[in-house]
Amino acid sequence: MSDQMQRIVLASRPDGAPTPENFRLETVEMPTPGDGEILVEVHYMSLDPYMRGRMDDAKSYAQPVPIGGLMEGGSVGKVIASNDPSFAVGDFAFGSFGWATHGVAHAKQCQKVDADAVPITASLGVLGMPGLTGWYGLNEIGQPKEGETLVVAAATGPVGSVVGQLAKAKGLRTVGIAGGSEKCEIATREFGFDVCLDHRAFDDAKSLRAALKEAAPNGIDIYYENVGGKVLDAVLPLMNPHGRIPLCGMIAWYNAGGLGANAEGAGLTAPRLWRTILVNFLTVRGFIISNHWNKLPQFLGEVAPMVADGRVKVKEDITEGLENAPQAFIEMLTGGNTGKAIVKVK
Amino acid sequence: MSDQMQRIVLASRPDGAPTPENFRLETVEMPTPGDGEILVEVHYMSLDPYMRGRMDDAKSYAQPVPIGGLMEGGSVGKVIASNDPSFAVGDFAFGSFGWATHGVAHAKQCQKVDADAVPITASLGVLGMPGLTGWYGLNEIGQPKEGETLVVAAATGPVGSVVGQLAKAKGLRTVGIAGGSEKCEIATREFGFDVCLDHRAFDDAKSLRAALKEAAPNGIDIYYENVGGKVLDAVLPLMNPHGRIPLCGMIAWYNAGGLGANAEGAGLTAPRLWRTILVNFLTVRGFIISNHWNKLPQFLGEVAPMVADGRVKVKEDITEGLENAPQAFIEMLTGGNTGKAIVKVK
Structure with a gap:
């Protein structure tokens, strides 16, 4: 040694x-x-x-x-x-x-x-921190109900792909967002998303929002938030009353330094964000999974068999x-x- | 007639x-x-x-x-x-x-x-819509616990004064914010707030925050949000982990028209707001009391006697x-x- x-x-x-x-x-x-x-x-x-x-x-x-x-x-x-x-x-x-x-x-x-x-x-990954993060946020905060619509970005990532697959298994319509057509193809083919939008194909939040509106014709009930920025800006006005936003990351803003006016999606103002939460009775809850490791056995009991038999890829x-x-x-x-x-x- | x-x-x-x-x-x-x-x-x-x-x-x-x-x-x-x-x-x-x-x-x-x-x-007022609004947001969303600290603005208003008095009765430290020294005096003398700060005495969010920090030495667990703007900006960094923000109004921003860059408190950016919710595991929930009229009997059963015997002024x-x-x-x-x-x- x-x-x-x-x-x-x-x-x-x-x-x-x-x-x-x-x-x-x-x-x-x-x-x-x-x-x-x-x-x-x-x-x-x-x-x-x-x-x-x-x-x-x-x-x-x-x-x-x-x-x-x-x-x-x-x-x-x-x-x-x-x-x-x-x-x-x-x-x-x-x-x-x-x-x-x-x-x-x-x-x-x-x-x-x-x-x-x-x-x-x-x-x-799927049976570790990212998988638990996806499972916890979706279920404990997202409170998914059959027939609802969920949106998650980084849809082929370890959190997004678990969120999408677990939501799909519960009977939700799942809309993924990912960077590039190859990832979108993987999201729908391998992870079973109903639709996946390539955020790089949209210049701004407004055009992405128009595409999201078609992808989620009944509005959005759960926005599993891990990116912030342009995607959040696009999603916000489409949230249904009583919608839920589990917030576990904001990768688009991590590199924003002081998170000032030059950050992506800075056109989204605090008053507009606040107003949307108010008028749509949204619940937003931030969480970090290290506070919830006690849920690991319950998570593994539910998801490990789904990984073993291929229901979760x-x-x-x-x-x-x-x-x-x-x-x-x-x-x-x-x-x-x-x-x-x-x-x-x- | x-x-x-x-x-x-x-x-x-x-x-x-x-x-x-x-x-x-x-x-x-x-x-x-x-x-x-x-x-x-x-x-x-x-x-x-x-x-x-x-x-x-x-x-x-x-x-x-x-x-x-x-x-x-x-x-x-x-x-x-x-x-x-x-x-x-x-x-x-x-x-x-x-x-x-x-x-x-x-x-x-x-x-x-x-x-x-x-x-x-x-x-x-106290036994109608504003009182129910205060009671519902405080209890259903705020989840107050003895020894915690609550902040509410418009502290002498019909919602703020009910929130402060009910929180005080549950053993919380209550910090009010109001406009003018006369109102602050009423807030502490009549409504029992531990401290009340005159927001007009502070030029910006930063100086108000410094005063809040002294008024809430253990941080803020519940921020009952009815104003937005400068107060929200001041409060945010003082929120304790797992804090709760019932959101029922944003009066400072109602007159902001397009809620654009000239709105009061627009220095508070969406990324900063979002990041605070994330890193402090905050829960923010918007609500309007007309969705919760079914709680009226429970509310009246609890608060009407407190009004009758003077515990709630x-x-x-x-x-x-x-x-x-x-x-x-x-x-x-x-x-x-x-x-x-x-x-x-x-």
């Missing part, structure tokens, strides 16, 4: 979209697990939009990554040393090991992954090599991936 | 703040009640901020008042003719009779008012004469009243 490992740290804070210079690959000493801890050799690492938020020094639900600090992230890998009886060497574990080839964590904060039941990458976009994680992350933020973004570390 | 009555119609749509020219006093024929209808001689008429919305020709939860049409509104008065067994001549009735000395309505759409139990004006601002309603309404929109705005029609 080597006594060194590699990791990627935050070299500097991005000014708008992240660039490769914001990251630095380092070789450091292999850590030693303490009491109750395990040492894991990471096999697959997850890339998720929330990581962009951690790169800024702004007040948020989580501490920012400090300059020089390890980039945060969830990974799955093999236990190579254990000081806790709940994990044996050779077990697979999911945990928050960051952007790194190896990591140490408290056994209690890790979850055992059954590598025989499902591909271990599922624990990063999975799509992954795997990049080889930790050193390529920054570039894959940068591309993901601009929609370069199709399916769950994962880095194969070993 | 005279065969004529007076009423006020919408002469023209306001461009920004309403002016006297937007209204016209007319003398018309007295209507005759049809089958199942009653004819009421109005004694007191309510003035409420929502009426401003009806004057615009914009999509909303309610139809706009047409040009030349009767201004909408709730009133209480004496039944002078009845074609329905549920009302006798001489009974008092609350109903939607508009800005008028007399009105006809279906008996089923009116409520009998017990003039011996409470002053009949209470049915327009009432303040009314009564203008004499239907012809003075437009001016009283215009002043109410700019905070000229203290307490529930009512017009004594007879």
Whole structure:
């Protein structure tokens, strides 16, 4: 066993979209697990939009990554040393090991992954944080009812594709939004969306709205919000009375820096947003899934069988090599991936 | 009985703040009640901020008042003719009779008012629509818990004063916002607010926020939203995680016309508003009380005894004469009243 490992740290804070210079690959000493801890050799690492938020020094639900600090992230890998009886060497574990080839964590904060039941990458996507995010927001906040209409963007992404498939299974009309005709094709063919609109084909919120109006002739009851920007602007006036907006992300605005007048969709003013919520009796609720991990067993009980028998389909976009994680992350933020973004570390 | 009555119609749509020219006093024929209808001689008429919305020709939860049409509104008065067994001549009735000395309505759409139990004006304020609005938003959406902190603007108004008093009775810290030192004095002395801030004493959202931070040292759990604008801008960054925002009005923005860049508080951008909801896991829900009249018995059962024994105090601002309603309404929109705005029609 080597006594060194590699990791990627935050070299500097991005000014708008992240660039490769914001990251630095380092070789450091292999850590030693303490009491109750395990040492894991990471096999697959997850890339998720929330990581962009951690790169800024702004007040948020989580501490920012400090300059020089390890980039945060969830990974799955093999236990190579254990000081806790709940994990044996050779077990697979999911945990928050960051952007790194190896990591140490408290056994209690890790979850055992059954590598025989499902591909271990599922624990990063459809049966992990993104899947739970989609399931929780759709059901707990969205309160879907048969015959209603749901809209979700990033429809081929790990959250959007789960939201769309679960909503479809409940008898909703599902309208996806994605970037590019190829993704739209995947959304309807593989993920069963009734319609998918290519947001790149529309110059502004107004033209996108006209297309949405045709795609959702009975209006929109649930807008699962993960993008903000132009899509939100287009969707808002089409919301039905008593509509619900689970809000778990706003990727179009993550790179907006001060979120000022130059941000995409800034034509959408706060008074207009507020007024729409008021006059349509909308419910908007922000959430982060780390507050709701207690729902994991219920989620897995419902969705794991749907994955196993193919009712819920999975799509992954795997990049080889930790050193390529920054570039894959940068591309993901601009929609370069199709399916769950994962880095194969070993 | 005279065969004529007076009423006020919408002469023209306001461009920004309403002016006297937007209204016209007319003398018309007295209507005759049809089958199942009653004819009421109005004694007191309510003035409420929502009426401003009806004057615009914009999509909303309610139809706009047409040009030349009767201004909408709730009133209480004496039944002078009845074609329905549920009302006798001489009974008092609350109903939607508009800005008028007399009105006809279906008996089923009116409520009998017990003039011996409470002053009949209470049915327009604390025990009527504004009181129910405050009670419903506070309890159903706000979910108040002992020890939490609540902020409400228009703190001496009929909604704000009920919200503050009911929250205080549940053990919350209550911070009011009102226009002018006299109102602030009333808010703390009569309505029991722990603190009341005069928003006119602060030039911008930032300075108001600094004062709010002192007034709410543990942050804000419930922001009962009825104003928008500068107050919302000031409050937002102080919201605690999992905070709740019942949204029933935005009076600061009602006169904003297109709600564009010149609206007060337009420095508050949509991305910032959205981001705050996201990172603090806030729940925002718009509502209009006409969807929740079924809660009236529960509300009256809880609040009427509190009014009767003085736990909930009432303040009314009564203008004499239907012809003075437009001016009283215009002043109410700019905070000229203290307490529930009512017009004594007879």
